[in-house]
Amino acid sequence: MFVRSLLIAASICVLGGCTETTSTVKPTQFDPTQYVDPFIGTDGKGKTFPGATVPHGMVQLSPDNGRSGWDWIAGYFYPDNIIAGFSHTHLSGTGAGDLYDISFMPLTRPYERQVTEGGPEAGTIVSRFSHDNESASPGYYQVHLSDYDINVELTAGVRTGFQKYHYPDDHATGIVRLDLGYSRNWDSTINAHLVVIDDYTIAGYRKSTGWAKDQRVYFYTTFSHPFKTLSIFDGSEASMSEMSVFEAESVFTGKNLVGEFEFDLSDNREVTVRTALSSVSTQNAKANLNAEVPNRSFEQVKKLAQFQWREELSKVKVQASSDNLTQFYTAMYHASLAPRIYSDVNGQYKGPDGNNHTSTLKSGEVVPRYDFFSLWDTFRALHPWKTIIDEKRTTEMMHSIYSHYTVFGRLPVWIFQGNETDMMMGYHSVPVLVDAYLKGLLPIDGKALLAAAIDSATQKDFGIHSYQNKGYVPYEEKSWNVSLTLEYAYDDWAIAQLAKVLGEDDIYQTYLKRSQNYQHHFDPITGFMRAKSESGDFREPFIPTAYHPEDYCEANAWQYTFFVPQDIAGLIKLMGGEDEFSKKLDAMFTTEQAVDELPEWISGFIGQYVHGNEPSHHVPYLYNYVNQPHKTQALVRRIMDELYTTKPDGLAGNEDAGQMSAWYLFSALGFYPVDPVAGVYSLGSPEVDSATIMLENGSTFSIKTKNQSSTHVYVKQVTLNGKVISDFSLKHSEILAGGELVFTMSETPYDAQ
Numbered sequence: 130m131f132v133r134s135l136l137i138a139a140s141i142c143v144l145g146g147c148t149e150t151t152s153t154v155k156p157t158q159f160d161p162t163q164y165v166d167p168f169i170g171t172d173g174k175g176k177t178f179p180g181a182t183v184p185h186g187m188v189q190l191s192p193d194n195g196r197s198g199w200d201w202i203a204g205y206f207y208p209d210n211i212i213a214g215f216s217h218t219h220l221s222g223t224g225a226g227d228l229y230d231i232s233f234m235p236l237t238r239p240y241e242r243q244v245t246e247g248g249p250e251a252g253t254i255v256s257r258f259s260h261d262n263e264s265a266s267p268g269y270y271q272v273h274l275s276d277y278d279i280n281v282e283l284t285a286g287v288r289t290g291f292q293k294y295h296y297p298d299d300h301a302t303g304i305v306r307l308d309l310g311y312s313r314n315w316d317s318t319i320n321a322h323l324v325v326i327d328d329y330t331i332a333g334y335r336k337s338t339g340w341a342k343d344q345r346v347y348f349y350t351t352f353s354h355p356f357k358t359l360s361i362f363d364g365s366e367a368s369m370s371e372m373s374v375f376e377a378e379s380v381f382t383g384k385n386l387v388g389e390f391e392f393d394l395s396d397n398r399e400v401t402v403r404t405a406l407s408s409v410s411t412q413n414a415k416a417n418l419n420a421e422v423p424n425r426s427f428e429q430v431k432k433l434a435q436f437q438w439r440e441e442l443s444k445v446k447v448q449a450s451s452d453n454l455t456q457f458y459t460a461m462y463h464a465s466l467a468p469r470i471y472s473d474v475n476g477q478y479k480g481p482d483g484n485n486h487t488s489t490l491k492s493g494e495v496v497p498r499y500d501f502f503s504l505w506d507t508f509r510a511l512h513p514w515k516t517i518i519d520e521k522r523t524t525e526m527m528h529s530i531y532s533h534y535t536v537f538g539r540l541p542v543w544i545f546q547g548n549e550t551d552m553m554m555g556y557h558s559v560p561v562l563v564d565a566y567l568k569g570l571l572p573i574d575g576k577a578l579l580a581a582a583i584d585s586a587t588q589k590d591f592g593i594h595s596y597q598n599k600g601y602v603p604y605e606e607k608s609w610n611v612s613l614t615l616e617y618a619y620d621d622w623a624i625a626q627l628a629k630v631l632g633e634d635d636i637y638q639t640y641l642k643r644s645q646n647y648q649h650h651f652d653p654i655t656g657f658m659r660a661k662s663e664s665g666d667f668r669e670p671f672i673p674t675a676y677h678p679e680d681y682c683e684a685n686a687w688q689y690t691f692f693v694p695q696d697i698a699g700l701i702k703l704m705g706g707e708d709e710f711s712k713k714l715d716a717m718f719t720t721e722q723a724v725d726e727l728p729e730w731i732s733g734f735i736g737q738y739v740h741g742n743e744p745s746h747h748v749p750y751l752y753n754y755v756n757q758p759h760k761t762q763a764l765v766r767r768i769m770d771e772l773y774t775t776k777p778d779g780l781a782g783n784e785d786a787g788q789m790s791a792w793y794l795f796s797a798l799g800f801y802p803v804d805p806v807a808g809v810y811s812l813g814s815p816e817v818d819s820a821t822i823m824l825e826n827g828s829t830f831s832i833k834t835k836n837q838s839s840t841h842v843y844v845k846q847v848t849l850n851g852k853v854i855s856d857f858s859l860k861h862s863e864i865l866a867g868g869e870l871v872f873t874m875s876e877t878p879y880d881a882q
Contacts, residue, residue: 161442162435164451164458166775167265170222172207173778174732174741175789177463178219179205179265181285183434184441184465185499185522187406189219190283190290192272193229195255197247197315199729202226207777211243211255212274214311215283217290217406218346221466222784223503224730225552227339227545230346232311233402235279235294236304254306267442267462268434279303284431287470288417292402293427296394303392303400305352309335310385316340321386324411325379328355331388332411341548345479346406349414351423353401356390363387401427408471408479408547420474441465444518449797449817455775457797457817460790464511467786468526471500471547479547481537488532499529502544503786504561505553505616506743510791512561513802516568517864520825524572527565530558531573534581539588554609554682555616556585560623564806567630568861575631582624586617586640593617601649604660604668604680611650611660612682612744615692618646622695623806647693651703656713657686674723674737683730687717687737688745694804697754707755714751718764733772733781735764740772741782746792747803750811753857759843759878761857762814765796766842769816798822798832799872800859810864812857814842815872828867834874841874 170177180191193204195213200206204219214232234254242252255276262273270283278297285291296303309321316339323333334347363383381388392400405418425433442465447457472478472488476495480486488498515523533541533549540559543552559582565571566578586593592602592613602610602617622644628636650658652667660668660680673686681689691714693700701710718736733741738748749768752760772781773793780789795801799815818837822830847854850868859870 160439161446161454161458161461162267162438164454165267165438165442165462166455166459167267167270167462168207168777169455169459169775170463170780170784171203171205171777173780174729174782175778175780175784176202176220176222176224177780177784178203178221180215180219180270181268181283181290181434182466183268183285183287183437185467185469186285187288187470188217188285188290188404189221189466189469190215190217190285190292191219191270193232193311194245195243195248195253196245197226201247204229207260210257210259211245212258212272213245213248213253213255214306214308215281215292216311217348217404220501221463221786222780222789223786224783225340226315227312227341227344229312229315230335230337230344231348231404231406232308233292233404234306234308235274235277235281235296235400236306237277237279237296237300238302238304240277240304266435267438269431282427284427284434286421286430286434288407288414288473289403289405289421289430291427291430292404294400294402296398296400298398301394302357303394305356305390305392305400305402307331307350307388307390308385309333309387312337312339316344318384321383323361323381323386323388325359325381328357331390332414333386334411340552341546341550343479343483343548344546345408347409347411347414348404348406349411349418350402350404351418352390352392352403353399354392354397356392358391360389360391361386362389407473407477409473409477409485413473413475413477416475417473438462444823445794445798446821446823447797447817448819452775453797453816456769456773456779456793459775460773460793460797463784463790464514464787464794467501467503467507467511468499468529468544469501470497471529472498481533481541481544481547481549484536486532486536488529490528496525496528498532499526500544500547501786502526502530502541502558503552503788504541504543504557505555506785506788507791508557508561508805509743509746509788510795510802510805511787513564513805514791514794516565516570516861517824518822520570523565524570527562527571528573530562531571531578531581533558534584538584540581540585551591554591554613556582556620557616559585559620560806563623563627564808566627567806567808575627576633579624579627579631579633579636582627583636586621586624586643596646599649600643600646601661603663605663608679609682611658611680611686612684612689612692614650615647615658615689618644619692619695621646622804626806644695645699647696648699648703651690653703656690656704656709658690658692659686672723674720676727676731678728682744683728683742684739684744685737687720688739688742688748691717691748691751692744694747697751697803701755711752711755711757711760714748714755714760717748730783735767735771739782740768740792741780741789743785743788746788747801750801750803750813753811758812758857761811762843763878765801765813766816769793769796770839799870808861810859810861812844812847812854812859814844814874822864824865824867826865828865830864830867831869832872833869834872836874837872838874841876843875843878844872845875845879846873847871 256274800810
């Protein structure tokens with residue numbers, strides 16, 4: 130586990146064994162979970178949370194600082210020093226805040242309120258804490274609340290959160306405060322409901338509207354021993370009721386319900402709280418709790434969570450420096466947080482149509498329903514990553530995406546809490562599904578998938594009507610118009626590849642032509658992708674380094690000009706050939722940023738390259754397409770070295786539900802999916818010494834380096850199973866077949882010799 134104060138030293142000690150940060154640790158010597166630091170990304174731009182969860186779990190039990198604003202999107206911001214509670218749902222690295230449902234806080238009387246940023250005018254009950262008395266590891270979190278002298282430990286199962294509070298010796302009673310309206314700072318509570326089943330057990334729900342318009346979180350909670358009194362408050366904190374004798378099924382309803390449960394501590398200083406969630410009902414939440422063996426102790430649940438993480442992270446066994454091990458396995462950890470299970474043990478979930486559904490295959494078999502698909506981000510690398518290391522779960526996730534279409538009538542854009550949010554742009558579920566289908570991981574009829582994809586591509590909203598008729602989105606019609614056209618063109622490329630495999634030649638030709646629509650925005654005079662009017666004129670004035678949210682999504686002309694992963698050869702031709710294309714790429718990485726102030730989400734600069742946001746992620750690999758792979762090699766190593774660190778602010782931008790980490794995982798192993806539906810990876814410069822991917826088909830794929838060091842960033846030769854790779858590409862099928870990829874590293878650029 131990571132205790133942040135111990136990481137300041139030049140070496141780290143993990144579970145009793147010390148390893149110098151400059152040494153190389155062999156896979157047989159360690160458990161990969163000890164190289165995960167959940168605090169990475171909790172400072173700066175990352176927006177991650179440090180709390181307890183399991184791989185792709187429904188519950189993310191984590192501390193909240195009691196403030197709202199950009200820095201607290203994940204509920205917790207590392208520079209803060211107060212905690213207001215521990216809630217069961219959190220976002221990982223997104224650009225908008227929401228969730229923080231079912232928040233508990235242990236207290237002792239008396240307690241005071243503190244006015245916090247974005248918090249209620251009356252203030253928030255909080256406690257100070259120190260990072261010196263805080264630790265986190267996969268499936269576990271611990272902190273000492275200094276104002277109340279209470280030690281808090283958290284762990285989790287797939288659908289349950291488990292809290293353990295140790296109260297001070299000088300108090301006869303302890304309080305557990307449940308705030309069903311805590312996240313009112315981010316969204317609006319529609320209704321909250323609390324049922325007192327007995328003096329050990331409560332249940333209820335919180336229904337709210339925010340980023341996801343129809344959020345329903347049902348819960349079922351059991352305490353380790355009975356509470357002796359209960360005080361119920363509404364949002365104004367005026368007392369509604371106080372009970373010392375409990376009647377079965379006592380019910381309380383309001384908008385922002387708060388319950389304070391008082392426990393007698395004379396026989397036991399410890400209180401545990403076990404909570405299960407559901408999007409359907411409290412009865413389903415109870416069933417979820419029972420399915421995870423409610424008589425397990427805290428330590429047993431913690432060990433099971435650690436086991437699940439050990440199994441997940443052991444799918445790739447890496448040999449590298451200690452720092453790089455921490456970076457790699459923390460990235461792998463973050464890439465396993467989303468998408469997350471949303472259905473109950475019986476397969477039920479709240480659908481995007483507002484009704485309850487059951488996630489089943491045609492055979493009737495119940496399969497997990499997944500949620501939290503940040504597709505604008507994750508189609509680029511996260512989902513391709515999962516097709517390598519997580520085939521079975523990929524199939525389940527693709528079933529969830531396609532099932533959204535059968536219920537909602539449209540493939541998803543950004544699924545969140547059983548809602549279609551239409552966040553960001555594109556119909557990027559199409560390349561994700563097509564990639565899985567082409568890799569044999571989507572067992573549905575291909576023509577049904579093609580029909581669903583065409584439905585997305587022929588709708589009338591989001592500028593798609595103009596895109597179909599004109600070949601581009603005019604700037605008079607929509608903001609982000611350049612980005613919309615370029616990303617629609619890529620999605621159309623995915624449709625074309627599916628149609629080609631299915632033998633649908635007319636559809637193939639139609640969408641192949643549509644995939645060329647990016648050309649409408651290219652200005653040969655300036656060499657940039659520019660916004661066009663209804664009449665076909667470029668918008669004036671034009672400054673390529675300026676941030677223009679009217680025309681580009683979270684980017685400028687530099688970043689989006691290179692977003693043509695489906696036709697790099699065509700883009701090279703538009704720019705005047707390989708020499709001019711190479712010069713343009715060089716200029717991207719050397720042209721300084723001219724804008725003094727940019728939005729928070731524009732970050733991680735190398736010249737005009739922005740690693741903190743997704744549209745540029747493939748660009749460092751484009752030098753491979755103009756016979757200058759040494760530039761790709763130097764750049765990817767520079768990005769890994771400068772824009773990923775082991776500090777709390779070690780991510781250059783939003784984690785974005787795993788995309789930022791997936792870029793690192795691929796690049797650290799030495800390859801990346803420039804075109805995510807091609808089934809081909811572009812080679813770079815691996816940062817690890819060696820790695821072995823444990824494939825689900827029983828084979829292993831190994832990556833080895835010769836002469837690896839921080840100065841040997843160039844690749845002299847690459848071989849696959851002893852045969853030289855001359856085009857710096859690797860097929861997905863070659864990985865699944867198993868074998869050995871060997872990079873011979875050099876201190877000097879090999880292709881320049």
